Amino acid sequence: MKSRPFLPLIVAVMACLLCAAETFAQDSVAIGPATALQDASPAWPVLKHYDQQHLARIALPLGGIGTGTVSLGGRGDLRDWEIMNRPAKGFVPMRGSLGPFFAVLAKTPDGKTLAKAAEGPIDVSAYENSHGSTAPNHGLPRFRNCSFATAYPLGQVMLSDRDMPMDLRLEAFNPLVPADPEASGIPVAVLRYVLRNKTDQPLVASVCGSMPNFVGIDGSGHTRDWKGDLVATGGRANRNHYRQTDGLRGIFMDSEGVAERAEQWGSIALVTTASTGVTHRVSWIASGWGRSPLDFWDDFSTDGKLDKRAPTGEDTPMASLAVQVEIPARQEKTITFLIAWHFPNRMTWTPKGNDEDRIGNYYTTRYADAWDVAEKVAGRLSRLEADTVRFVKAFCDSDLPEVAKEAALFNLSSLRSQTCFRTPDGRFYGFEGSSNRRGCCHGSCTHVWNYEHATAFLFGSLARSMREVEFAHATDETGLMSFRVNLPLDRAREYGKAAADGQMGCIMKLYRDWQLSGDDRLLESLWPHAKRALEFCWIEGGWDADKDGVMDGCQHNTMDVEYYGPNPQMGLWYLGALRAAEEMARHQGDTAFATTCRRLFENGSRWIDENLFNGEYYEHHIRPPKDRSAIAPALLVGMGAADPTKPDYQLGSGCLVDQLVGQYTAHVCGLGYLVQPDHVRKTLASIMKYNYRDGMHDHFNCMRSFAMGDESALLMASYPKDRPENPFPYFSEVMTGFEYTAAIGMLQEGLIDEGLTCIANIRDRYDGRRRSPFDEAECGHHYARAMASWAAVPALTGFLYSGVDRTITFANTEGNHFWSNGDAWGTCAIERTSDSAKITMAVLAGRLDLAEFRLTGFGNRAFGDGLQIEAGRQAQFQVSGSASTY
Incomplete structure (x- = not known):
């Protein structure tokens, strides 16, 4: 046998690799596949996963048809605040180095606390600038590991960190229900933070949302209305108010200084559906060389609760809303926040400089202000989510x-x-x-x-x-x-x-x-x-x-x-x-x-x-x-x-x-x-x-x-x-x-x-x-x-519907199809044999009136007295080239 002088070296290298793999596996106990929160919610369908290398440009718009949006970033941040009647790509309302953000705190039974922004790492492209990173919230500690899963409009951000005793999943969406523009046109972003205790001991955990009151600032730099008058004079006089109603607690933001006819005039609400463990601030201390964010972080990171601060009269007062819960060992708790808005003064795209230039928004005729939006959404949130998930799941399946x-x-x-x-x-x-x-x-x-x-x-x-x-x-x-x-x-x-x-x-x-x-x-x-x-x-x-x-x-x-x-x-x-x-x-x-x-x-x-x-x-x-x-x-x-x-x-x-x-x-x-x-x-x-x-x-x-x-x-x-x-x-x-x-x-x-x-x-x-x-x-x-x-x-399903003739057509292929005609939607399952096809037509919303079902190139099924399928019902029938039964 020939000698192998490199064998000891190979063995040593393999040993090192195995050691490194073992170390990685140990470090990955909290973040690997065995940890439930590293997976997306099983209750929400997922069409696409994005790993940590593919998050930087993700911006999922959260908002309704015709309402404007705020976008969920791939790392869990909120960006592109486009809620005041105009686009605002890249706009994040700032107070110093901080824009809107959510933070979490975990407290172990021995009293140790650890607080982080509820965000993943900032992309390296935002590292370099003449005075350091200018990325919003760049100075906050954050989770090391992040991934993103989605089937629009459902977005999920999974966060974990070896030093954190809990994992975090953010589930964010805005209702999207075909044939229902009312449910699909709500000015709200729903943010649900799911906290999972990774340890064998109970934890106390908090989630805190902070946001500047930026009513009057739309990201465009425009400060004058269509008459040429200043949007605000002598400061915007923006105000934050704490409110509490049945099932809702939070901060209502408005302004006394923004002209009521301006595009930027309106209101914002940051609320939670939590009924206990809620603390708040309507103001941070006055800005100055980092003292304001330091005061907030020292306060929140101590115990996860907020001590109040007196209003300072600043133009963009910062407000914070925190919720604290107890999480049993190896269990999870959820905390839901809503961000709602209401800006009624949309202007025409062809202005003439008169009062007729104000064309308004449909959604603001449905709600009195941002708080009204939050109240009405909170009262039917479960239904809105269920209808949205039903649509997305039917489509993805x-x-x-x-x-x-x-x-x-x-x-x-x-x-x-x-x-x-x-x-x-x-x-x-x-x-x-x-x-x-x-x-x-x-x-x-x-x-x-x-x-x-x-x-x-x-x-x-x-x-x-x-x-x-x-x-x-x-x-x-x-x-x-x-x-x-x-x-x-x-x-x-x-x-x-x-x-x-x-x-x-x-x-x-x-x-x-x-x-x-x-x-x-x-x-x-x-x-x-x-x-x-x-x-x-x-x-x-x-x-x-x-x-x-x-x-x-x-x-x-x-x-x-x-x-x-x-x-x-x-x-x-x-x-x-x-x-x-x-x-x-x-x-x-x-x-x-x-x-x-x-x-x-x-x-x-x-x-x-x-x-x-x-x-x-x-x-x-x-x-x-x-x-x-x-x-x-x-x-x-x-x-x-x-x-x-x-x-x-x-x-x-x-x-x-x-x-x-x-x-x-x-x-x-x-x-x-x-x-x-x-x-x-x-x-x-x-x-x-x-x-x-x-x-x-x-x-x-x-x-x-x-x-x-x-x-x-x-x-x-x-x-x-x-x-x-x-x-x-x-x-x-x-x-x-x-x-x-x-x-x-x-x-x-x-x-x-x-x-x-x-x-x-x-x-x-x-x-x-x-x-x-x-x-x-x-x-x-x-x-x-x-x-x-x-x-x-x-094109792929062969779907064609005529409400005039009351006929519906599909391609002659087996499978489960999604269909929609603008006023109703559902699924069609086709099971084929050599000489017949079993059809299961399900209507998930609206109503479907049929006189005839057609399977291209195979056969038709006529319904003599017509077939009406109501929402939540289905019909099964056979189609063949010669005869059919119902």
Whole structure:
């Protein structure tokens, strides 16, 4: 046998490794898998886990539809305080080095105490600054170990530390219940701290929330109202009040110094549902060289209780609220806090400097102030949580691919961001997205909002309010729909410009919303406006002035330029609008108009296939006008070519990522194919072939970067042939809403692997380390177009519902499906045999009326007298190709 001189060294190294592993295991007793709090709550579904290396960018918005939000950071901090009628990315209200924070204390039987912020480690990117770290609350001791688990809107932060005798889990959410915008529109953040005693002895533990009263400070730096007057003079005179009512104790924050007409005027409440062990401060001592936070920490860290301090008259007085409990050995206790707000003075996005600029908020008509919010939420918190969890669990338990569920669910956060709001009459509006300090691109921009289907499928009443605004208010007597609606509504048509894709898409969405709801009154009231909106295509100098079913005029569109000549993007939107209008006209008894729409559709579809399809994808044929006078004035927005007779900023022969957006929407609406099916499938394969980039290291981008380095993505456009010298401005970019459109188009055509790959690439980019999983940006944070991701749900399940015909359709695949039509939602379980299928339809909210159930390519089940399934009930029946029983 040969000698092995290195064997002793190897043995020694292995011994060291084993020793290190043993030491790590011993240190990990309190933080490893055996410790219950290292797992998320079993009562809440979890779709995604993030380890400590992927927490820095996480910001989960906590707030309702149209209320503003505060975001839960990945380490358990509260950031992005966007509660005063405007975006405020990065804004944390500060008093010295401290912003809002929660702290915990544990006291052992021998009297030892240890206090920490209820947060994980600060990311290293915040370490360096000229005067040390500027991260909020950087000086507080904190937990060593942190992870994050979520299924939006449920966020959980798991904290542990080898020196702490207890683990901590923060469970945070805001109610989100499909078909219930009231429950989903509450201005509150619910924070539940779950404390687990890791020891064999009882512990005394405290949780304390501290917050400055920042009423009047919205993060924008604006100090004047819309009249030009100071928001506050001589100090804001902010006041903190301790209040106690049945089941609620806490601090109410308001101000005597903020002008009552200002956007920043309102109230905040920090409360707990605990009934015992509550102590508080309405003020800290005066600031000065660290003495104020030192006084607080010395007080709280001694025994977990708070001694009162006299008000100092400072502009942003700090308040604290603590709750103390006893935790038996190896047991856990929970302490719940609510942060509520109430800021009624939302201003229009198109101000004129008068009192009409105040358009208000719907949510503030439902509550008197922030304390009223807290009281009403506390009284029904269990129900709100149960309804939210029921929805999220039903969705997460479905058999959709995980990445499709993540993309669809997490992007619902945009509905709750400052991108969206509701006016006191209940109508729903949205910016395109949110800049750091203001809404980005006003007016519920039709060509952007066309892409998303989440609102219609989850909150049908809100979607229908958008259709009512678009057609009854923003469309004039000629059929011109202002693609940006000004507010208040008597200014709705002031923008006075029409977008080809925006106007056509709204016609398709009216058909979609009518079908989903079965609301004939909606169609009856809006059809005359919709008919004029389609006829507007045929005006002199218009999009289809020769009325041949092909758009070739000046077409302003979502690329923020005008296209000249026929192209697939506008062409298919137009075909989809013709098909939708045909169906709606026929239902209204307008046979002549339905016949016209059909003729134009068939001619346009044939022409586009014969002339724009190049064998791989559809191209744009550039056809400039003879002169500017040939263009109807309302069609020129002025953002594109300076000289329309020699236009730049065109697509040309490029392979456009969303060239089939009209077809994508037609499938969502159940309108069938707009062009030849084999051309659709070939085009999507070509988009994958030419636009896909497996890493961006070699890609030149002349505009904004939303994908970099080793990240994979679909480019906005590629040029396998020749490229215009100066194509449309965004051609070299990557934007998620457009990627979703192509990816879901692939899913619709059976290109499942390709579509899921594209969706996975998007979600990999929003991984918590590089970007927030709850903020897919484009022209602004929380961009509305990203909610196109919801369309993956009907694409993969085959779900289609018509409230008009009372039919529901699913794909012929086994599994457990989630469904929603905007007014009801539930699950559908399909069990297949060779010749029959057992169907279990469950309605979890709303009511479902059915005349027929359809399983694509397999069979139908008609219900002679109709089938009504109420909330909380289910129905089982058989479907076969020949006969069915119920």
